[in-house]
Amino acid sequence: MPTNVTAEYLAAEEEYRNAKTIPEKIRALEKMYATVPKHKGTEKLRLQIKRKLAELRRELEKQRAQKKGGGYSFSVRKEGAAQIVLAGLPNVGKSSLIKALTNADVDVANYAFTTVEPIPGMMHHKDVPIQLVEVPGLVEGAALGKGMGPQLLSVIRNADAIAIVVDLSQNPIKQMETLLREFERAGIKVNKRKPRVEIKRTATGGIVINGQENIKGDLREVMRMLREERIHSAEITVKEPVTLEEFADALDESLVWKRAIIIANKGDAPGSKENYEKLLKAYGDCFKIIPVSARRRINLDRLRDGLYELAGIIRVFTKSPGEEPAYPPVALKKGSTVMDLAKRIHKDFAKNFRYARVWGKSVKFPGQRVGADHVLEDGDIVEIHAR
Ligand SMILES: Nc1nc2c(ncn2[C@@H]2O[C@H](COP(=O)(O)OP(=O)(O)O)[C@@H](O)[C@H]2O)c(=O)[nH]1
Numbered sequence: 088m089p090t091n092v093t094a095e096y097l098a099a100e101e102e103y104r105n106a107k108t109i110p111e112k113i114r115a116l117e118k119m120y121a122t123v124p125k126h127k128g129t130e131k132l133r134l135q136i137k138r139k140l141a142e143l144r145r146e147l148e149k150q151r152a153q154k155k156g157g158g159y160s161f162s163v164r165k166e167g168a169a170q171i172v173l174a175g176l177p178n179v180g181k182s183s184l185i186k187a188l189t190n191a192d193v194d195v196a197n198y199a200f201t202t203v204e205p206i207p208g209m210m211h212h213k214d215v216p217i218q219l220v221e222v223p224g225l226v227e228g229a230a231l232g233k234g235m236g237p238q239l240l241s242v243i244r245n246a247d248a249i250a251i252v253v254d255l256s257q258n259p260i261k262q263m264e265t266l267l268r269e270f271e272r273a274g275i276k277v278n279k280r281k282p283r284v285e286i287k288r289t290a291t292g293g294i295v296i297n298g299q300e301n302i303k304g305d306l307r308e309v310m311r312m313l314r315e316e317r318i319h320s321a322e323i324t325v326k327e328p329v330t331l332e333e334f335a336d337a338l339d340e341s342l343v344w345k346r347a348i349i350i351a352n353k354g355d356a357p358g359s360k361e362n363y364e365k366l367l368k369a370y371g372d373c374f375k376i377i378p379v380s381a382r383r384r385i386n387l388d389r390l391r392d393g394l395y396e397l398a399g400i401i402r403v404f405t406k407s408p409g410e411e412p413a414y415p416p417v418a419l420k421k422g423s424t425v426m427d428l429a430k431r432i433h434k435d436f437a438k439n440f441r442y443a444r445v446w447g448k449s450v451k452f453p454g455q456r457v458g459a460d461h462v463l464e465d466g467d468i469v470e471i472h473a474r
């Protein structure tokens with residue numbers, strides 16, 4: 088125990104010792120983490136708290152899966168090119184936004200919990216169908232079992248990306264803190280990249296670590312983590328500098344990594360300008376923030392663009408030699424190659440692929456000849472030549 092911890096930390100630790108249930112333990116550990124001084128001397132302690140939290144989260148999840156009826160969960164079948172969830176506290180305007188952006192028939196009302204289950208709607212933008220799903224009922228404690236919280240959070244875990252909705256007529260910082268805490272509790276990492284640590288389990292040979300110099304911390308802690316995760320034989324490659332906490336995250340297979348933007352709604356309401364400035368200052372570095380008004384239909388075009396970008400989709404047009412590009416375009420995930428496109432069109436195209444000609448942003452000159460591994464960009468026109 089480091090001697091230089093604060094009175095608050097000690098109180099939280101006391102709370103942890105007295106905690107009976109898993110949610111109580113989680114809350115106490117969160118307080119311990121928040122109050123422990125952040126310096127080199129407490130690094131091990133912080134790591135231990137983080138790892139205990141992860142263990143409790145997984146335990147909670149296991150309990151719920153075993154409980155009779157507890158395994159019940161909402162599931163929203165994915166349709167369209169991507170699924171984006173709209174997540175926010177009750178009454179912030181999620182339903183109103185879905186209604187304004189899609190063909191969905193949803194209820195809007197000025198009291199909390201109008202919507203009780205996830206409601207999907209399809210937004211069509213730039214000829215690409217994108218599924219928007221309202222996730223209602225996210226409140227403080229949702230991830231720890233409040234209401235249908237865990238089931239609703241599992242919908243978020245399964246989505247392709249998150250649009251966080253905040254209400255600019257209320258304190259947006261508090262809303263963000265509540266939501267990000269619930270995401271963290273549910274094992275959802277938001278706008279963070281998974282640390283580039285590769286773990287290949289091997290049958291024998293013990294632990295081999297490549298790129299050891301990238302681990303910024305005590306190697307004995309790494310070995311301890313591996314032991315505790317029952318990884319006794321593996322080839323581990325650390326491809327970038329990581330802290331011990333980041334290494335722990337890389338080991339934790341129960342985490343999901345999601346991209347997110349913030350929709351700042353009710354931009355027409357009194358006080359919204361000041362609240363928007365506050366939000367921008369606190370979260371503008373980590374999130375793209377789009378101010379809108381669902382009620383007045385302000386900035387919805389920019390929102391559509393933002394959601395489209397968040398979906399991580401590109402559209403490419405295919406064409407046959409000597410003909411015009413075919414319509415509609417093919418929607419692909421960002422980073423897709425000419426071969427991904429060929430596979431999508433026809434398996435014979437992929438099998439007998441020779442080369443492609445491309446017009447658009449991904450090439451230096453129009454009609455450039457490229458190979459199967461060429462990465463496409465939004466708006467490209469592609470002519471595939473196969474045997
Ligand atoms: N002033 C204002 N009120 C809004 C706006 N969007 C939604 N509301 C109101 O906020 C309340 C909650 O809306 P709803 O869409 O049901 O929120 P949800 O619980 O997040 O789905 C309703 O009274 C809406 O009319 C907006 O852009 N501006």
Ligand SMILES: [Mg+2]
Pocket residue numbers: 181182183194201202221223
């Ligand atoms: Mg609603």
